[in-house]
Amino acid sequence: MNAITLRINDRAVSAEVEPRIHLADFLREDQLLTGTHIGCEHGVCGACTLMVDGRPVRSCLTFAAGCGDAEVRTIESFDDDPLMTRLRAAFSRHHALQCGFCTPGMLVTSYDIVRRLPHADEARIREELSGNLCRCTGYAGIVAAIQDVLSAPPAAPVQPLTRPAPTAPAAVMGAPAVTGATSRPSVAAPREEAPSPALPPLDGAITDGVTLTRAIPLDLPPDQVWALVQRIDAVVACLPGARLIGATSGEVLDGTFTIAIGPMRATFAGKAAVSFDAASRSGTVRGRGGDARSRSSADGAMGFRVAEGVAGGSRVEVDLTYRLKGPLAQFGRPAIVSGIIDRLLADFAANLTALAEGREGAVTTEPPSGFRLVLGALAARFRRLLGR
Amino acid sequence: MKPVAFDLTTATAAPHAVALLSNVDIEAKIIAGGQSLGPMLNLRLARPGHLIDVTRAKDLRGVVDEGSALLYGAAVTHAEIEDGAVPDATGGWLQAIASRIAYRAVRNRGTMGGSLVHADPAADWVVTLTALGAVAVIAGPGGAAREEPLSSFIAGPFTTTLKPGEILTGIRLAKRTADARWGYWKFTRKVGEFAKASAAVLIDPGAGDTRVVVGAIEQPPIILPAGDAEAVIAGRLPIEEALRRALPHRPPASLVLHAVAVREALGIAGAAGFPAQDQGAA
Structure with a gap:
């Protein structure tokens, strides 16, 4: 628990807060100020917008523990504010609300628009409102209400403030030592949780998938590469983040795949089906897995072919179709996933080459992490492999 | 949640x-x-x-004038730049960039340093500060300090070269003179969304800096080689061809939007032969 002192609606408040509690929950559940509405809870909808230090912020993306010495104003504090009184009346007159869920956030944003942009035209108002979603009105009434108030706006009593610098604990003055409060963390280090129950293997086509094609050059003869890729344990060992669970039964295998995307980390547990065609030195891998922690799932189908490369080497041609579902999909935009797959394939190629050359110790089995992948040698190799 | x-x-x-x-x-x-x-x-x-x-760390919250450059504290917010509450090394370009990042409520809390360390390939600062030749100023354990150009600091999607224990403390940005020109253009399907494609163009004859940077791609922003950038600006090299050279593994059809971004950014920067644009156009 962290002790904080702040001002809420002109009232001094001292509280003990759990660090993970965001400001909206603290206000609603601890302070019983339920005028602040919580919608998406990840910064998209704007329903929880309120004033911190005279500026509108997303209270779902603001931790209460970080609000020490802050001046917080919720919709409840604007009852007698002349500008907000005008906005409320205009919202009512112009039918700027129906269900009212977005309204507290809309009013706070509108207040800021009127205060900050006295000359805003309709286009600018719409742009400024783009961070607050309303599913009822179609915005026309909200825009009209703001324009109405902008035609003769009263002065805004709430203005931006500069929060005083934090007072340093005595131990921190001069020598930056760690305070006692933080040297014994109250939270255990995050542990790897057991993988979620494996999903059945993927059947049928991946609809709405994203497809990538890549060619991986390898300094190894095609015969050797073809022999290697048929060793499922070797392939898995070369793929950073991949792990087999139990013995492989025929061509269906159980396993997990851990991937780090910046600060995010997901472990997909699932099944994959592998098939090979010796005549064309090609094969397919189809898999489906779920990550219990992020409640996300992934489907993937990969076709690969070992071809002759330059100077006696080979080229593995890969086409991959995947689809992400669940919260992770919000951050796994195609461009980001494609960058991560490039890094993965570059590492895979480096590891496979190391394995073939008998340098098994060099195999990287860690999941692809931002911190590790950037190390100079690997980055140079990556550029060379992708021909950049 | x-x-x-x-x-x-x-x-x-x-x-x-x-x-x-x-x-x-x-x-x-x-x-x-x-x-x-x-x-x-x-x-x-x-x-x-x-x-x-770190939002209240005093030494991360200011801007230091170093003569030919400004050193922005990593925790300066987008809104402070948008409002002109801190000096602008570029005479207004930063203000225009900041004003189009996400939404005001996000800009009131989001910071320039946070955006760079997060290293989303589509983020505005990642692309524009790379084009402006910014330098990341980094502090590490035991008083260690180092600096690195942003062009190598951003190493991939959500990836920087920060080592465990290091933090980004500031961003150094050279001051630009009145004869320098600039254009930044991004394509978003909705105001405030992450860009699907973006490009930034710097033409600073006084400082000898010419840069064409393509962003919102699956890797760090692409800086066109100096010769190609100059040829594109002069109209001697088609944008599509320059992009094909810079990204040989990408099917050209996937770069159409990025080519548009470069063309628009060139227009905004006032490069001859490209349709003039308002700085605010998108």
Whole structure:
């Protein structure tokens, strides 16, 4: 628990807060100020917008523990504010609300628009409102209400403030030592949780998938590469983040795949089906897995072919179709996933080459992490492999 | 949608943050405005054990005039740049960039340094500050300090060269003179969304800096080689051809939007032969 002192609606408040509690929950559940509405809870909808230090912020993306010495104003504090009184009346007159869920956030944003942009035209108002979603009105009434108030706006009593610098604990003055409060963390280090129950293997086509094609050059003869890729344990060992669970039964295998995307980390547990065609030195891998922690799932189908490369080497041609579902999909935009797959394939190629050359110790089995992948040698190799 | 439990410490200054980062014995992470990390925490996609809040660290909150350059504290917010509350090394370009990042409520908390360290390939600062030749100023354990050009600091999607224990303390940006020209254009399907394609153009004959940078791609922003950039600006090299050379593994059809971004940015920068645009056009 962290002790904080702040001002809420002109009232001094001292509280003990759990660090993970965001400001909206603290206000609603601890302070019983339920005028602040919580919608998406990840910064998209704007329903929880309120004033911190005279500026509108997303209270779902603001931790209460970080609000020490802050001046917080919720919709409840604007009852007698002349500008907000005008906005409320205009919202009512112009039918700027129906269900009212977005309204507290809309009013706070509108207040800021009127205060900050006295000359805003309709286009600018719409742009400024783009961070607050309303599913009822179609915005026309909200825009009209703001324009109405902008035609003769009263002065805004709430203005931006500069929060005083934090007072340093005595131990921190001069020598930056760690305070006692933080040297014994109250939270255990995050542990790897057991993988979620494996999903059945993927059947049928991946609809709405994203497809990538890549060619991986390898300094190894095609015969050797073809022999290697048929060793499922070797392939898995070369793929950073991949792990087999139990013995492989025929061509269906159980396993997990851990991937780090910046600060995010997901472990997909699932099944994959592998098939090979010796005549064309090609094969397919189809898999489906779920990550219990992020409640996300992934489907993937990969076709690969070992071809002759330059100077006696080979080229593995890969086409991959995947689809992400669940919260992770919000951050796994195609461009980001494609960058991560490039890094993965570059590492895979480096590891496979190391394995073939008998340098098994060099195999990287860690999941692809931002911190590790950037190390100079690997980055140079990556550029060379992708021909950049 | 509540984050997994973590500890949170408010750092009083950058050295305090660095000391905390090295001394808390669990997975610790710096948080500034939290406008990107916050959603990941709430969705439980990120699960750090300890957050170190640097938004109030005084030495990260100011701008230092170094003569030919300005050093922006990493925790200066987008809104402070948008409002002109801090000096602008570029005579207004930063203000225009900041004003189009996400939404005002996000800009009030989001920071320039946080955006760079988060290293989303589509982020405005990642692309524009690379084009402006910015330098990342980094502090590490035991008073260690180093600097690195942004062009190599951003190493991939959500990836920088920050080593464990290091934090970004500032961003150094050369002052630009009146004869320097600039254009930045991004394509978003909705105001405030992450860009699907973006490009920035710097033409500064006085400083001998010419840069054409393509962003919102699956890797760090692409800086066209100097010769290609000059040829594109002079109209001697088609944009599509320059992009094909820079990204040979990409099917040309996938670069159409990025070519448009370059063309628009060139127009905004006033390059001869490209349709003139308003700085605010998108």
